[in-house]
Amino acid sequence: MATVRGLRHLLTCSRWRRGSGDAPQSRTLAAVVPGISQVDNNSDFLGKTPHRRHPGILQLPCIKVPPALAAAAQFLLLESSMPNVEKQVQALTNYLWSRRLPVEPQELQRRAVHLEKKFLENPDLGQVEEKLHEAVLRALRKTTYHWQELSYNESLSLVYMAARLDGGFAAVSRAFHEIQARVPEFQPQTLMDFGSGTGSVTWAAHSAWGQSLREYLCVDSSAAMLVLAEKLLKGGSESGEPYVPGVFFRQFLPVSPKVQFDVVVSAFSLSELPSKADRTELVQTLWRKTSHFLGKEKSPLDPRPGFVFAPCPHELPCPQLTASKPLACSFSQAYHCIPFSWVCFLGMLGNRGQLSALPEVLLPLTLLSKFHICATICCPGVHSRF
Numbered sequence: 001m002a003t004v005r006g007l008r009h010l011l012t013c014s015r016w017r018r019g020s021g022d023a024p025q026s027r028t029l030a031a032v033v034p035g036i037s038q039v040d041n042n043s044d045f046l047g048k049t050p051h052r053r054h055p056g057i058l059q060l061p062c063i064k065v066p067p068a069l070a071a072a073a074q075f076l077l078l079e080s081s082m083p084n085v086e087k088q089v090q091a092l093t094n095y096l097w098s099r100r101l102p103v104e105p106q107e108l109q110r111r112a113v114h115l116e117k118k119f120l121e122n123p124d125l126g127q128v129e130e131k132l133h134e135a136v137l138r139a140l141r142k143t144t145y146h147w148q149e150l151s152y153n154e155s156l157s158l159v160y161m162a163a164r165l166d167g168g169f170a171a172v173s174r175a176f177h178e179i180q181a182r183v184p185e186f187q188p189q190t191l192m193d194f195g196s197g198t199g200s201v202t203w204a205a206h207s208a209w210g211q212s213l214r215e216y217l218c219v220d221s222s223a224a225m226l227v228l229a230e231k232l233l234k235g236g237s238e239s240g241e242p243y244v245p246g247v248f249f250r251q252f253l254p255v256s257p258k259v260q261f262d263v264v265v266s267a268f269s270l271s272e273l274p275s276k277a278d279r280t281e282l283v284q285t286l287w288r289k290t291s292h293f294l295g296k297e298k299s300p301l302d303p304r305p306g307f308v309f310a311p312c313p314h315e316l317p318c319p320q321l322t323a324s325k326p327l328a329c330s331f332s333q334a335y336h337c338i339p340f341s342w343v344c345f346l347g348m349l350g351n352r353g354q355l356s357a358l359p360e361v362l363l364p365l366t367l368l369s370k371f372h373i374c375a376t377i378c379c380p381g382v383h384s385r386f
Contacts, residue, residue, distance in 0.1 A: 195269025199229030
């Protein structure tokens, strides 16, 4: 998520410068990802390798959006002449940060039953069913998060672009970079982005695999967002040649189950669905449309072969979520300070044991003394704290 300082940089630059089914049996791990990086954690593989070339260092240096994308965003912001842009960006940023998932019907029912039992202890309410019903509803309204679907019109889409364009680009670039680092020979030809928004995934994918990608499908329910993403590709105008060729925009997912893509991405979109059932159904749909990598937040329920590729070094239940104070793993990438969670599944025959993975550092290092640091890491077999 862009900070106000990041937005000010955007404004300053322009003002003063102006189908489903099992995979074929022949598709083995080596055939799909022949160049996958293998690391022996038990050997002294860094004997003659400097620390800066450690295979576990996957953090990118400070990321900047492509100049063409930055220029198009600057042009659109100035052309819109929106008043108090920075305040609107900060308000949307705060709202998105505080936004939570909607309460499930089962949870709402459980809370209602609990409140009803509590109010039954009051003899005045217990004698009148209507009063009891009103008291329960009143208490639910006060204590329940009121989730509302975001509807992105033209103006809100521009504010969202100013708030999260660079952050979304950096987050997805970091995920793509890990795929590139571990599978250097993987050259995808097709990509689908569900909940494409401003199109930052397309720009990040083009930066990573621009020479091989020939088709990008951007799917978003907001027509205004699709128009904005297309304008960004064309330098801020509705006409002209797009900076990234082969990009198509749709408001709905492809109907045919036979249509698959090498890479399927759902960045910051699953949390916008109204229920767990909707999220589960979408995950299953996206998984069926994935031929190699699926970048998303939840585990697929499709029986088709596949496993977690990154960033988790294992397929066990996340120890961060089973702790006394659950906290999902998050990562940050320079240029913006937003932490983001991601997971990548590899759809193919094989198992996790065919891959070697280094532990992931989950939290910032704590310096305890001159010669002692404390790190929380996620290991292939166990959650450890050193």
